[in-house]
Amino acid sequence: MAMLEEPGYAGIGPRVPLRELVPIPRLAGAVWLRNARVFSKLWRGALLPTFLDPFLYLLALGFGLGTYVAHINGIPYKDFIAPGLIASAAMWSSAFETTYNVYFRMNELRLYDNVLSTPVEVQDLVAGDLAWSATRATVYGIVVLAVIAIFGLVSSWWALLIPPFVLLGALCFSVIGYAFTTLIPKIDLYSYFFTLFITPMFLFSGLFFPFSKLPEWVHVVAWFMPLYHLVEITRGLATGPEFWSVIGNSAWLVALTALLFTIPVRALRKKLVA
Amino acid sequence: MNRVAPGAAPLHDAVSARGLTKSYGDRVAVDGIDFEVDPGICFGFLGPNGAGKTTTMKMIYGLATVDGGELSVLGMDATRERRVIKSRLGVVPQETNLDADLTVRENLLQQARYFGIDPGKAAERASELLDFSLIGDRADDRVHALSGGMKRRLLISRALMGDPELVVLDEPTTGLDPQARLAVWGALDRLRRRGVTLLLTTHYMEEAERLCDRLVIMDEGRIVAEGRPADLVRSHVGREVLELKLDEGCDPDRLIASLDGRIQGHDLSERTLMLYADNAEAVLEQLDHDAFPTESALARRATLEDVFLRLTGRSLRE
Numbered sequence: 001m002a003m004l005e006e007p008g009y010a011g012i013g014p015r016v017p018l019r020e021l022v023p024i025p026r027l028a029g030a031v032w033l034r035n036a037r038v039f040s041k042l043w044r045g046a047l048l049p050t051f052l053d054p055f056l057y058l059l060a061l062g063f064g065l066g067t068y069v070a071h072i073n074g075i076p077y078k079d080f081i082a083p084g085l086i087a088s089a090a091m092w093s094s095a096f097e098t099t100y101n102v103y104f105r106m107n108e109l110r111l112y113d114n115v116l117s118t119p120v121e122v123q124d125l126v127a128g129d130l131a132w133s134a135t136r137a138t139v140y141g142i143v144v145l146a147v148i149a150i151f152g153l154v155s156s157w158w159a160l161l162i163p164p165f166v167l168l169g170a171l172c173f174s175v176i177g178y179a180f181t182t183l184i185p186k187i188d189l190y191s192y193f194f195t196l197f198i199t200p201m202f203l204f205s206g207l208f209f210p211f212s213k214l215p216e217w218v219h220v221v222a223w224f225m226p227l228y229h230l231v232e233i234t235r236g237l238a239t240g241p242e243f244w245s246v247i248g249n250s251a252w253l254v255a256l257t258a259l260l261f262t263i264p265v266r267a268l269r270k271k272l273v274a
Numbered sequence: 275m276n277r278v279a280p281g282a283a284p285l286h287d288a289v290s291a292r293g294l295t296k297s298y299g300d301r302v303a304v305d306g307i308d309f310e311v312d313p314g315i316c317f318g319f320l321g322p323n324g325a326g327k328t329t330t331m332k333m334i335y336g337l338a339t340v341d342g343g344e345l346s347v348l349g350m351d352a353t354r355e356r357r358v359i360k361s362r363l364g365v366v367p368q369e370t371n372l373d374a375d376l377t378v379r380e381n382l383l384q385q386a387r388y389f390g391i392d393p394g395k396a397a398e399r400a401s402e403l404l405d406f407s408l409i410g411d412r413a414d415d416r417v418h419a420l421s422g423g424m425k426r427r428l429l430i431s432r433a434l435m436g437d438p439e440l441v442v443l444d445e446p447t448t449g450l451d452p453q454a455r456l457a458v459w460g461a462l463d464r465l466r467r468r469g470v471t472l473l474l475t476t477h478y479m480e481e482a483e484r485l486c487d488r489l490v491i492m493d494e495g496r497i498v499a500e501g502r503p504a505d506l507v508r509s510h511v512g513r514e515v516l517e518l519k520l521d522e523g524c525d526p527d528r529l530i531a532s533l534d535g536r537i538q539g540h541d542l543s544e545r546t547l548m549l550y551a552d553n554a555e556a557v558l559e560q561l562d563h564d565a566f567p568t569e570s571a572l573a574r575r576a577t578l579e580d581v582f583l584r585l586t587g588r589s590l591r592e
Contacts, residue, residue, distance in 0.1 A: 030387035037384070038375040110371035117335045117365040118388035118436065119357050273337055274298070 009185035012263060013270025021265055023127035027120045031128025032135070039136060047143065053092065054085035054144045058151070061208065072210060075239060082153035083238035084207035086162060087230040089144045090170040093137040095198050098177030099190050102129060106181070112272055122269045126261070130174045137170035138163055148238075156240040165237070168250060169230035172257045176226070179260055182267035201227045229253055286349035288313045288440050288471040289334060293343030296329050303329040305495035306343060311488075313439075316462070316472040318482045318489030320578075322586050325492040327475040328368060331444050334473065335365045348439060361389065364433030368444040370425050372417045378428060379404065379413040382435055389436040396435070403431040407461055423454025430461055441465065443474040447481060459485065479579040493586045503578050510584055511576040512538045514554035518547045521567040529566045533557060541584060545569075550576065 039046065062078030072080045105111045115125055142163055148154055180193050204218070205227035211219050222228045229249040236245055289311040296304040304326040311317040319327040332338035334347055336356045345352040347359045373381050379400055386396030404410040407427035412420060420428065426446065433441055446462070447455045462485060466472055476482050482489055483503045491499040491506075499506055516537075520526060526547050530540055536557055539550040551557045554573035 026390055027388065030384075030390075033387055034373070034376075034384050037380065041375070109374055110369055111373055113337065113367060113369070114365075114371050114385075114432075115388060117337055117360060117363070117367070118385065119361040119390070120388050121357060273339060 009183070010267065010271040010274065012183065013266040016262075016266055016269065020121070021123055021262060023123045024121075027124035028128035028131060031115065031120065031125055032132045035129065035132035036135070039132075047140070051140070051143050051147070054089050055147060057085055057088075058082060058148070058153075062153075073212075078151075079153050079155065079239065080235070081208055082148040082151070083159075083162075083234040084205075084231040085148065086141045086144045086166060086238075087169060087227060087234045088202055088207055090137040090141045090166045090230070091173045091198065091202065091227050093140045094133050094170045094173035095177050095194070097133040097136055098129070098174045099181055099193060102178060102181045103187060103190075107187075112268075116272055122273065123265050126178065126264050126268060130171060130178060130261075133174035133178075134167050134170035137173070138167045141166035141170070154238045156238060158237040158241050162234055162237050165230070165233045165246070165250060168253050168257075169226060169233070172226045172230075172253045172260075175257050175260045175264065179263040179267065182264045182271060201225045205231055207231050226253060226256060286313075287311055287346070288315075289317075289345075289347050289473065291330075291343065291345050294330070294333070294340065294345050295342035296326075296333060296338060297341055302495050304333070307490075307492070307495075307497045309490055309497060309500065311471065311473060313471050314466075314469045315487040316466055316474065316485050318486035319473070319475040319492060320477075320479070320482055320489055320582060321475075321492035324494075325586075326495040327492055328444055330492075331442050331473070331475060335363055335442050336360050361436065362439050364436060364438035364441040366426075366429045366433045366441065366443040366446050368448070370422075370429060372425060372428060372432070374417050377414050377416055378409060378420070381417060381428065382432055385432050385435040391435070399435060399437075400431075403434050406434070406464070407431040408457060421454070423450050423457060426450060426454065426458055427461060430458070434465075438470065440471045440473065443472065445475055445477065447476070447478065455481075479577060479582055483578045491582060491585055498585045499581065506581050507576050507578055510581045512550040513552045513576055514550075515574055515576045515580055516549040516551060516554040516557050517572040517574065518549065519569040519571075520545045520547055521569055524566045524568065529561075532562060532566070533560070536560065539584075548580070550580070 058078065058081070062081055066077035066081075069077045071077065112125060116122065145154070145159065145162055149159070176197075177193070180190075184190070205222055205225050207227070211222060229252050232249045233246050236242055287310045289309075291307055291309050293306045293308065294304055295302070295306050307326075307330070319330060321327050329338055333340050333345055333352060336352070336359065340353050348362055350359050352359060373384065376384060382400035382403060383393075383396050386393075386399065391399070401410070401413075404413050407430055409420070409424050409427055409431070412424065417425065417428070430441075430443075430446070433443075443462075447458050450458065459481070462472060462474075472485075474485065486503060488500070488502055489506070490497045499510065501509070518529075520529075526542050529547070530537070530549075533549065537549045537551045541548040549557060558571055558573055
């Protein structure tokens with residue numbers, strides 16, 4: 001990795017007018033299609049690990065640890081964690097796509113210099129990449145949903161509504177990863193992103209254990225984690241949802257995604273159209 | 275491909291700049307330049323590395339913002355109408371930034387999507403442009419299987435997918451072998467015959483002389499000369515050059531003084547003395563070879579390279 005040319009830190013860049021934040025769907029779609037086309041050539045190799053990963057967690061924790069921890073909040077332990085693995089699969093997929101994959105397209109293949117010299121503008125490019133990352137994550141989420149359904153770990157027909165919410169959650173994870181990618185000066189910093197943000201979020205978002213007996217501050221920290229909200233939604237839908245909980249958690253994800261969208265747009269403009 | 279009918283008066287310049295300025299931090303990359311490019315011609319930007327050529331190109335195709343002055347492209351303001359301008363422009367960048375995950379043909383089809391061209395028309399156009407760039411038989415290969423020259427021609431085809439009125443080429447033949455360069459020149463000739471305006475930067479003077487109708491020479495962010503290649507040679511150097519490699523004992527100042535009035539100028543770099551004159555052969559005959567011993571002497575036609583080195587100096591810029 002040492003041979004990679006380092007892009008340098010460009011900063012977040014100046015505020016941009018609202019009309020330069022609103023993407024044109026047709027052009028964002030063109031960016032989406034490029035990524036989908038490349039994925040369609042590689043998906044066999046790419047899909048398997050992401051599918052095996054949650055499967056292993058399910059095996060080790062659900063069926064292993066689950067023999068000791070029989071029930072949580074009145075539901076069997078493996079039923080408790082299984083729906084959360086849909087959410088975490090979407091998170092891992094989004095995190096990898098918007099970090100290493102985007103970095104490679106931007107700084108190694110230098111594709112974005114070409115894209116931005118066509119009618120596509122930065123906001124179209126970012127929106128297309130995010131939409132793709134969320135699509136890919138949703139595909140993974142659906143695979144995991146199918147696996148846990150086969151294991152009989154889904155008890156409600158509401159689970160059929162899970163994919164659109166996974167898409168929403170994945171958009172949120174993706175915009176965070178994308179913002180990180182547009183701001184970091186060198187590729188080495190991704191280890192911090194994963195070790196200090198993604199992995200802790202994976203472990204402490206109520207996926208593997210509930211917070212109810214933990215101190216108050218843990219609840220507060222978890223509330224700020226997008227994975228916590230997506231786990232609440234997927235678990236709710238898989239076991240029989242509470243309407244307002246799903247609405248509330250979704251609203252939180254929409255708000256954070258919309259709020260953060262300006263960061264990669266501004267940073268990428270500063271970096272590539274300075 | 276073109277919209278400028280022969281003989282019809284164009285409505286506006288293809289590109290025009292007034293006091294155009296661009297800085298990166300403390301470094302002034304482009305320092306208040308003025309130029310106009312007529313539609314349908316090939317216009318060149320020459321200059322040493324760091325002269326501001328690429329920055330000027332990037333401002334034209336929207337990958338660099340304009341700091342000061344005015345820049346209009348196809349009659350539109352480069353900042354406010356960036357998206358519209360880009361829809362009518364083709365860009366061949368200095369870096370080969372083809373999509374390595376796609377085939378040759380897919381690279382062109384993807385470019386068509388960015389321009390919103392419908393798939394049927396895009397497929398037709400891609401085949402046409404692959405033939406245009408003489409890479410039709412490699413259409414389904416991955417990009418990395420192509421030679422450097424083929425990649426360059428694919429870049430040109432890609433730049434033409436949007437049916438541009440203006441094509442910007444940043445060092446289109448750098449690093450190519452002579453045959454590959456000829457093929458690129460051929461493609462550019464065909465384009466110009468269709469009436470597409472070409473804007474190019476190059477380090478190769480013979481390329482500029484061969485392709486450009488007009489050109490500017492840039493140095494340290496400024497334009498130091500502007501005109502047709504032949505006129506620039508005549509006005510800055512003259513018709514011919516006498517290139518002398520002086521012996522140790524030969525005093526260049528006295529040699530120049532002895533030729534008083536018969537040369538139009540001179541340049542000295544280490545032991546090589548360039549004498550500019552209308553008839554280099556005659557100057558060589560008149561030279562007192564006993565007083566001014568030389569290792570070798572070459573009388574030749576003056577070229578754009580002489581102009582370039584006269585105006586931008588002979589020392590390294592990096």
